[in-house]
Structures are given as structure tokens and as C-alpha cells.
Amino acid sequence: MLNKELLCEVLGVAMSSGGDFAEVYGEHTRSNSIAFVDGKIDEISDNVISGVGVRVFLGERTVYASTSDISREGLLACARSAADALGEGSAPISICLNRREVIDIHPVRINPITTQLPTRIDILKSACFAARERSDLISQVSGRLMSVEHEILVANTEGLLVGDTHTRTRIAVSAVASENGENQSGSASPGRGMGLEMFEFISPEETGKKAAEQAIVNLRADYCKAGQMTVAIENGFGGVIFHEACGHSLEATQVGVGMSEMCGKLGQKIANEKVTAIDDGTIAGAWGSVNIDDEGNPTQRNVLIENGVLKGYMIDRLGSRRMGMPMTGNSRRQNYAFEPTSRMTNTFIDNGPDKNEDIIASIEYGLYAKQMGGGSVNPLTGAFNFAVTEGYMVRNGKICEPVRGASLIGTGSKILQDIDMVGQNLATGQGMCGSSSGSIPTDVGQPLIRVKKITVGGR
Numbered sequence: 001m002l003n004k005e006l007l008c009e010v011l012g013v014a015m016s017s018g019g020d021f022a023e024v025y026g027e028h029t030r031s032n033s034i035a036f037v038d039g040k041i042d043e044i045s046d047n048v049i050s051g052v053g054v055r056v057f058l059g060e061r062t063v064y065a066s067t068s069d070i071s072r073e074g075l076l077a078c079a080r081s082a083a084d085a086l087g088e089g090s091a092p093i094s095i096c097l098n099r100r101e102v103i104d105i106h107p108v109r110i111n112p113i114t115t116q117l118p119t120r121i122d123i124l125k126s127a128c129f130a131a132r133e134r135s136d137l138i139s140q141v142s143g144r145l146m147s148v149e150h151e152i153l154v155a156n157t158e159g160l161l162v163g164d165t166h167t168r169t170r171i172a173v174s175a176v177a178s179e180n181g182e183n184q185s186g187s188a189s190p191g192r193g194m195g196l197e198m199f200e201f202i203s204p205e206e207t208g209k210k211a212a213e214q215a216i217v218n219l220r221a222d223y224c225k226a227g228q229m230t231v232a233i234e235n236g237f238g239g240v241i242f243h244e245a246c247g248h249s250l251e252a253t254q255v256g257v258g259m260s261e262m263c264g265k266l267g268q269k270i271a272n273e274k275v276t277a278i279d280d281g282t283i284a285g286a287w288g289s290v291n292i293d294d295e296g297n298p299t300q301r302n303v304l305i306e307n308g309v310l311k312g313y314m315i316d317r318l319g320s321r322r323m324g325m326p327m328t329g330n331s332r333r334q335n336y337a338f339e340p341t342s343r344m345t346n347t348f349i350d351n352g353p354d355k356n357e358d359i360i361a362s363i364e365y366g367l368y369a370k371q372m373g374g375g376s377v378n379p380l381t382g383a384f385n386f387a388v389t390e391g392y393m394v395r396n397g398k399i400c401e402p403v404r405g406a407s408l409i410g411t412g413s414k415i416l417q418d419i420d421m422v423g424q425n426l427a428t429g430q431g432m433c434g435s436s437s438g439s440i441p442t443d444v445g446q447p448l449i450r451v452k453k454i455t456v457g458g459r
Contacts, residue, residue, distance in 0.1 A: 001026045001028060001151065001153045001163065002024075002026050002052070002070070002075075002153060002155075004097050004099075004161065006072060006075065007024055007097060007155040007161065008095045008096075008097060009072075009076065010024055010054065010075050010076060010078075010079045011023075011024060011079070011093075011095050011155065011156070011157050012093060012095060013076055013079040013080050013083060014054050014055075014056050014079040014082050014083050015056065015083070015093045015157060016080075016083045016090055017056075017083040017084065017086045017087055017088055017089060017090060018058065018086065018088035018089040018090055019056040019057055019058050019063075019083070019086055019088070020057055020058055020059065021056070021057040021156065021157055021158070021317075022054070022055065022056045022057070022079075022082075022156065022157045023054070023055045023154065023155070023156040023157070023295065024052060024053070024054055024075075024079075024153075024154070024155045024156070025052065025053040025054075025055070025152065025153070025154055025294065025333075025336055025340075026051075026052045026070070026152065026153040026154075026336070027049065027050065027051060027052070027053075027150070027151070027152050027153075027335055027336040028048070028049070028050045028151045029048070029049040029050070029148065029149065029150045029151065029335065030046070030047070030048050030113050030148070030149045031046070031047045031048075031049075031113075031146070031147065031148045031149070032044070032045065032046045032047070032112075032113060032146075032147050033045045033144060033145070033146045033147075034117075034120055034121060034124055034144065034145045035142070035143070035144050036124050036125065036128045036141075036142065036143040036144070037142045038140060038141070038142070039128075039132075039141075041121060042142075044117070049335055049336070050068065050070065051066060051067060051068040051070065051335070051336040051337065052066065052067055052070055052075055052078065052336055053065070053066040053336040053337070053338075053339070054066070054075075054078050054079045054082045055082065055339060056082045056083060056086050057317075057318075057321075058086055058088055059321070060318065060321050060322055061086070062318060062339065063082045063083075063085040063086045064082065064339035065078050065079070065081045065082040065085070066078065066336050066337045093157065095157055095159070096159055097155055097159055097160070097161040098159050098160070098161060099161045099162065100160060100161065100162045100296075102162060102163070102164050102291045102292055102298075103291065104164075104291055105282060105284045105289065105291055106166075106167075106193050106194055106284050106285045106286075106289060106291075108167045108194060108195040108197075109194075109195055109197045110195040110196040110197045111149070111167070111195050111196075112147035112149075112167065112169050112195050112196045113147055113149045113167075115195075115196055119196075120145055120147075120196070123145060123171070123196070123199060123204050124143050124144070124145040124171065124204070126204045126205055126208070127143055127171055127173050127204035127205060127207050127208040128141045128142070128143040128173060128208055129208070130204070130205035130206075130207075130208035130209050130212075131143075131173055131175045131208035131209065131211050131212040132175075132208075132212075134175075134208070134209050134212035134213065134216075135177070135212060135216055137177045137178065137179055137215075137216055137219060138175050138176070138177055138212050138215065138216075139176050139177065139178035139183070140175070140176040140178075141173065141174070141175050141176075141208070141211075141212075142173070142174050143171065143172060143173045143174070143208070144171070144172045145169075145170075145171050146168075146169070146170045146171075146172070146191075147167070147168065147169050147170075147195075148166075148167065148168045148169075149165065149166075149167050150165065150166045150167070150168070151163070151164070151165045151166075152164055152165075152166075152292075152294065154292070154294070154295060154296030155296075156295075156296065160296050162292060162296045164290070164291045164292050166193065166290050166291070167193070167194065167195055168191060168192070168193050168194075168287065168441060169191060169192060169194060169195060169196060169198050170189060170190070170191030170192075170287075170430065171189065171190060171191070171202075171204060171207055172187065172188070172189035173187065173188050173189070173207050173208045173210075173211040174186070174187045174211060175187070175208075175211040175212040175214075175215045176215060177212070177215035177216045177218070177219040178219070179219055182219065183219075184215050184216075184218035184219040184221075184404070185214075185215050185218070186210075186211045186212060186213065186214025186215030186216070186217070186218060186389075186390070187211050187214065187389075188207045188208070188210040188211040188214070189207075189430065190202050190207060190430060191287045191430040191441070192285050192286065192287055192430075193285050193286055193287055193288070193289045193290075193441075194285045198285075214371065214389065214390050217390055217402045218389075218390065218402070218404045220402065221391075221401070221402035221403050221404040222401065222402075222403055222404070223403065223404060223405045223458060223459040224367065224388075224391060224393075224403035224404065224405050224406035224456065224458035224459065225403075225456075225458050225459065226455075226456060226457055226458040226459065227455075227456060227458075228453055228454065228455050228456070229365060229366045229367055229453070229454070229456055230363050230364075230365070230366035230367075230394075230450065230451065230452055230453060230454075231366055231367045231368075231369055231408065231450070231451045231454050231456065232359055232360060232363060232366065232367070232368045232369065232394065232448060232449070232450050232451075233369045233372065233408075233446070233448070233449050233450075233451065234368070234369060234370045234371065234448055235423070235425050235426060235427040235445070235446055235447050235448055236371075236427040236428060236429040236444075236445060236446075237371060237372050237429025237430075237431070237444060238369065238371075238372050238429075238444075238446055238448075238449070239347070239348050239349060239428065239429065239444035239445040239446040240372050240373075240374070240375070240386065240429070240431065240444045241372065241375075241384065241386055241408065241415065242277060242347065242348070242349055242444070242446060243344060243347050243431075243433070243442065243444040244375060244376075244377040244384055244386070245377050245382055245384040245410070245411070245412035245415060246262075246277070246382070246412040246415075246416060247279070247304075247344050247347045248344075248377060248379045248435070249261050249262045249379045249382055249412055250262055250304050250312075250313050250314055251313070251314045251319075251330070251341075251342040251343065251344070251379075251435075252313055252314060252315040252316055252318070252319020252320070252322070252323060252330075252341075252342040253316075253319065253341045253342045253343075253435065253436060254379045254380070255313050255319070255323065256315075256318070256319040256322035256323050256342075257322065259379065259380050260379055260380065261379075261380065261381060261382045261411075261412065261413055262310065262313075265310050266310055266311070266312070266313075267309065267310065267311075268309065268310055269308050269309050269310075270305065270308065270309070270310045270413065270416055270417075271305050271308040271309075271416035271417060271419065272308055272416065272417060272418070272419050272420055272422075273307045273308040274307075274308070274352045274353060274354070274419065274420070274421070274422040275305055275307075275308055275349060275352075275416060275419055275422065276303070276305060276306050276307060276349070276350040276352075277303075277304045277305040277347070277348070277349050277350070278301060278302065278303055278304060278347070278348060278350055279301075279302045279304055279314055279328075279330065279344055279345055279346065279347040280299075280300075280301040280302070280345065280346050280347075280348075281293070281299025281300065281301075281329055281330070281345030281346060282299050282300060282301055283346050283443075286345075286346045286428070286443050287346070287428070287430040287441050287442070287443045288344065288345040288346040288347075288430075288440075288441055288442040288443040289345060289346060289443075290332075290345070292329075293316075293329045293330060293331040293332060293340075294331050294332050294333045294340040295316060295317050295327070295331040295340060297327055297329045297331065298329055299329040299330075299345060300328060300329045302314060302328050302329075302330070304347075305416075308416075312328070313325070313328070313342075314328055314330035314342045314343070314344060315327050315328045315330060315342055316330060316331035316340060316341055316342040317331060318341070319341075319342050328342075330342045330343055330344070330345065331343070332345075332437060332440050333437040333438055333440070334437060334438020334439050334440060335438065337438075338436075338437045338438040339437060340437050341435065341436055341437045343433065343435060343437060343440055343442070344433065344442050345442065345443070346428065346442070346443035346445070347442065347443070347444060347445070348426065348428060348443070348444065348445030348446055349419075349422065349426075349445070349446035349447070349449065350426065350447075351422070351423070351424045351425075351426045351447050352421070352422025352423060352424065352447060352449075353422065354421045354422055354423050354424070354450075355423065355424065356423040356424060356425055356447070356448045358421070359421045359423055359448055359449075359450045360394060360397060360398075360399060361397035362397065362421065362450065363394045363397060363450070364395070364396060364397070365393075365394065365395055365396075366393075366394045367388070367391055367392070367393060367394065367403070367406060367456055368391060368392045368393070368394050368399050369388045369390075369391050369406070369408065370390045370391060370392065371388070371389045371390035371391075372386055372387070372388060372389065372408075373386065373387035373388065373389040374386070374387060375387060375407075375408075377412070381411065382411040382412030382413050382414075383410075383411050384408075384409070384410060384411065384412065385407055385408070385409050385457070386407060386408045387406075387407050388406035388407060388408065390402070391403050391404070391406045403458070405458055405459060406456055406457065406458050407456070407457035407458070408454055408455070408456060408457070409454070409455040409456070409457050410454050410455060415451060415454065418451050418452050418453060418454065419449050419450070419451055420450055420451075420452045421449065421450035422446075422447060422449050422450075423447040423448035423449065424447055425447045425448055426445060426446065426447045427445060427447075428443040428444065428445035429443070429444050429445065430442075430443060431443075431444060
């Protein structure tokens with residue numbers, strides 16, 4: 001992408017005003033997307049992003065500049081603007097870069113970017129037609145097949161020179177069910193950090209049917225009654241609650257500046273002893289996995305909570321300086337225009353000791369949240385509000401009628417303590433997480449869990 005001599009020159013200019021560390025991040029990303037609406041292809045798009053970011057440190061102060069001009073003159077101008085913004089003086093520096101090889105934990109067999117367009121269209125059509133054919137109640141279906149090939153290069157004044165290429169594929173189907181003038185929707189959107197080989201074990205047809213079935217369930221459902229009750233949250237995307245309500249509070253972005261409810265709690269019991277939570281960027285082929293983070297560090301398996309005890313945070317380079325703790329391979333960004341910061345990869349509550357059937361059987365009256373949607377959280381207080389996109393009432397240990405319009409309201413610290421049963425069917429769901437360094441792919445996950453009491457919003 002960029003030759004070693006030019007990188008050394010750019011780093012030298014970046015350090016020319018007295019910084020103590022500098023980094024160059026180069027990116028070349030190709031992506032494509034196919035949209036299918038109401039029985040026909042609606043849009044086909046191909047995009048390329050290419051550019052470089054230069055970051056300079058002086059203690060805990062950072063300056064970041066980026067450019068899409070990757071000529072020598074453009075790169076040196078970008079580095080000079082970062083150095084000038086630091087404006088602390090001058091210091092000579094000698095830089096010697098040593099390339100480090102990367103072990104690829106998720107090699108791609110079927111490149112989705114270069115695969116013939118008709119093949120990709122057929123995959124999307126099969127998912128959308130399966131949704132449409134699920135029931136006469138399905139009035140509208142839309143779908144999208146998305147692929148990304150993300151090539152990066154990182155060089156810094158510690159001598160690191162490393163590059164990597166990461167590929168992602170995702171299919172998303174949305175269905176609308178209609179009856180007597182009322183419409184309700186359902187969706188499914190699996191993705192992986194791999195090529196089109198993903199569809200050897202993820203069925204496009206089953207993805208479409210799942211979206212349609214959720215829409216039909218919601219069409220026939222009554223509104224959920226509000227109140228405090230016991231809630232069982234299903235596996236997969238149910239893990240979005242831990243991701244949002246607790247995961248962000250464990251990122252150095254918040255912890256390093258004292259803006260997290262989890263500050264200063266290492267070694268303390270913050271959750272029920274059945275809760276073990278992990279962030280693991282090394283899972284082969286997972287949606288949130290990468291070989292190296294966006295500062296060039298290998299990703300790793302980080303135990304955040306073990307048997308209820310806080311064991312660690314997710315830490316980038318700036319967070320490491322602020323907290324005096326080692327980096328954990330969690331530095332991420334949307335693209336070269338964003339300065340990186342600490343972010344999650346694949347974050348989940350691990351399997352626990354309880355049988356799934358016992359969790360449902362233990363609930364006299366409550367809610368079974370089969371599928372969770374989006375929500376919001378305040379990392380400082382941990383207060384959250386999340387939508388339940390498919391839910392059912394539970395009575396006397398049995399899953400009963402479907403309900404709609406439910407939401408879960410609480411705080412991260414409280415829900416961690418109130419998870420009193422953890423099942424054994426760990427699965428993950430895929431999402432895009434937004435924060436100060438942009439939107440990035442992350443996996444959320446958990447087995448079926450029980451929250452002994454939580455506020456359920458409804459009617």
C-alpha cells in the first residue's frame with residue numbers, strides 16, 4: 001500500500017514538533033451492496049475508500065489528521081498539519097520499521113467482492129422469495145446482501161509495520177405482515193467475518209423465513225402490559241443488553257477519563273456469580289473478529305467478568321497511557337477519517353450452570369424476550385432502554401401468547417446483579433456499533449438468561 005521509505009519520512013515529519021509517539025494508518029476498502037425490494041433488484045452499489053490517518057502523541061494528548069491524497073506530497077502535508085497542531089517544539093528522531101507477519105485466523109475461500117454478480121443476486125433472491133412465500137399475510141419484503149474487503153496498514157515510531165486484509169459478508173431481510181389495515185414487521189440479518197462460504201452453513205431461505213415468521217407473530221400479538229417482572233432473555237442478539245448497558249462501560253474510552261460506572265472496580269464483585277463475560281476478537285470467522293486491531297496489535301481473548309468479579313477492561317493505546325494498564329487489542333475505527341479508540345469485538349456472556357428448560361419453568365409470571373432490538377444507554381450511569389422485537393408472556397413455567405411493544409428498562413450495574421440464571425445455549429448476533437470512532441461490526445451474545453426482576457415498558 002505504502003512503501004517503507006515513505007512511511008519513515010511521514011513519521012519523521014509527524015514527530016518534528018516534539019511528539020513522543022506517532023502512527024500512520026493506511027486503508028483501502030472495497031464494498032458492495034445489492035438491494036432487493038418488492039420482487040426486483042432495486043440497487044447495486046460498489047464503493048472504494050482509500051486514505052491515510054496520521055496521529056501524534058505527547059503524553060496523554062493526541063492530534064489526528066487524515067487525507068485521501070496518498071501522494072508523497074499529500075501524506076507529508078497531512079503529517080505536517082498534525083505536527084503543527086501539536087506545536088510543542090522540535091526533536092530529531094531516527095525510525096527503523098520492521099514488518100511483522102500476521103497469522104490469518106479467518107482466510108477467505110469465496111471472495112464476495114469478485115464473485116460474479118448473478119451468483120450474489122441468486123443468494124439474495126432466494127432469501128427474499130422464501131420470506132414472501134412463507135404466508136399470504138406477508139405484504140412486503142426487502143433484502144440486502146453486503147460485502148466488505150478491508151485492507152489496512154499500520155506503521156509507528158516504535159518500529160512496527162504490519163498489514164492485514166479482513167472480509168465480511170452479511171445478508172439482511174425485512175418482512176411486513178398485513179391484515180385488516182394493520183402492519184407489523186420482522187427481520188433477520190446474519191453476518192460473518194468471511195466470504196460467501198458463509199452460506200454453506202447459514203441458509204438464505206431460513207433467514208427469509210425467520211423474518212417473515214417474526215412479522216406474523218407480531219401481527220397477531222396483543223400489547224405487552226407494563227410493570228416489574230421476571231424476564232427470560234433468549235440467546236444470540238439478546239446479548240445486546242450486556243453490550244450496551246455494560247460493555248461500553250468497560251471500554252477505556254469511558255473508564256480512562258472517569259466517565260464510567262465501572263471505574264475503580266477491578267477485583268470487585270459486580271455481577272451474579274453465574275455471570276462470566278468475555279470479549280474475544282480471535283474467534284475464527286466471527287463478525288467482530290480481526291487479526292489485528294487498528295493500532296496494529298493482535299486481538300486477544302479478554303475476560304471482563306469472571307464468576308461475577310470484574311477482571312479487566314478493553315484498552316487502546318491512549319487508554320493504556322491514561323490508566324497505566326496494557327493494551328488489549330481493542331483499538332478500532334470505522335475508517336481512516338476516524339481516530340481509533342477502545343471498542344468491543346465479539347462480546348458475550350458465557351454459558352452458565354442452568355438448564356434452559358429450568359429457566360422457563362422457574363417463571364411463574366413474566367416475559368420471554370425471544371428477540372431483542374436496538375436501544376440506548378448512558379455509559380456514566382449505565383441507564384438503558386431496549387426494545388423487545390419478539391416477546392411472549394410466561395405463565396406457570398410455560399411460554400404463552402405473543403406480545404408486542406415491550407421494552408426493558410434498567411441500569412447495567414443492577415441487571416448484572418439480577419441475572420440469577422444462565423443457560424447453556426450460547427449463540428451470537430451481529431450488529432454495527434456506533435461510538436466516537438464511528439460504526440464498526442461487533443458480535444453480541446449470550447445463552448438464555450433469567451433476570452429475576454426488571455422494569456418492562458408496555459401499555
